[in-house]
Amino acid sequence: MNIIKVENKEALSIKAKEMFVDVLQNTVAPILGLATGSTPEGMYKLLIESYQNGDISFKNALAFNLDEYVGLAPDHPASYRYYMQHKLYNHVDTKRMNTFLPNGLAEDLDAECITYEKHIQEAGNLDFLVLGIGENGHIGFNEPGTSFESRTHIVTLTENTREVNARFFDSIDEVPTEALTMGLGTIMDAKQIMLLVQGERKREILKKVIYGEVTEEVPASILQKHPNVTIITDLDV
Numbered sequence: 001m002n003i004i005k006v007e008n009k010e011a012l013s014i015k016a017k018e019m020f021v022d023v024l025q026n027t028v029a030p031i032l033g034l035a036t037g038s039t040p041e042g043m044y045k046l047l048i049e050s051y052q053n054g055d056i057s058f059k060n061a062l063a064f065n066l067d068e069y070v071g072l073a074p075d076h077p078a079s080y081r082y083y084m085q086h087k088l089y090n091h092v093d094t095k096r097m098n099t100f101l102p103n104g105l106a107e108d109l110d111a112e113c114i115t116y117e118k119h120i121q122e123a124g125n126l127d128f129l130v131l132g133i134g135e136n137g138h139i140g141f142n143e144p145g146t147s148f149e150s151r152t153h154i155v156t157l158t159e160n161t162r163e164v165n166a167r168f169f170d171s172i173d174e175v176p177t178e179a180l181t182m183g184l185g186t187i188m189d190a191k192q193i194m195l196l197v198q199g200e201r202k203r204e205i206l207k208k209v210i211y212g213e214v215t216e217e218v219p220a221s222i223l224q225k226h227p228n229v230t231i232i233t234d235l236d237v
């Protein structure tokens with residue numbers, strides 16, 4: 001794993017933006033994998049600026065998000081579709097038809113997972129995948145104990161994840177109990193992965209991910225086996 005240590009949150013966003021821009025400028029029709037959450041917000045802001053300056057375009061890109069809550073409509077402010085529209089897509093030249101998230105409102109969620117997975121594979125797998133990490137080591141919504149072989153699937157969110165994400169909702173009762181997520185197998189098929197890790201609360205888990213045993217109890221530890229992972233972090237570990 002290639003580890004880039006930066007000074008702070010702002011420097012992390014700049015470095016992440018630079019890697020992203022490099023992919024967009026050097027890939028004819030990039031297949032992107034994207035994360036939501038607090039960590040990549042600054043990067044998305046800077047990408048909008050790069051777009052406005054004419055440095056990049058998303059017009060030939062396909063973008064697949066890692067995950068989406070079950071039961072939230074796209075216009076729910078805590079849905080990941082809403083996040084992506086407001087923090088990136090509404091401000092750049094992505095075409096709506098080229099941006100995908102698992103449909104958490106699908107009547108048949110199992111079928112939705114199969115379709116989503118197939119869609120990624122038919123696109124040729126992800127060229128560049130942006131990841132954040134949960135304090136429990138989750139990537140996407142692959143909680144501890146998830147199989148390393150997993151493909152897009154339904155997950156029951158842990159209480160810890162619901163508590164941590166309650167900040168995006170009016171109360172914890174409104175946080176969905178389930179989500180759809182790319183699996184760890186789907187993630188490992190990405191050609192290049194950029195993992196963003198920011199803030200003291202992630203220190204212990206980052207140490208485990210880099211130096212610890214590769215175990216399904218720490219989902220992100222599987223990244224040790226990936227040939228092209230860059231971790232950008234403001235933590236000295």
Ligand code: F6R
Pocket residue numbers: 034035036037038039040066067131132133134138139140141
């Ligand atoms: C989001 C996702 C999650 C987050 C993780 C960290 O699409 O898949 O794995 O990346 O929970 O979230 P933040 O950045 O809010 O700490």
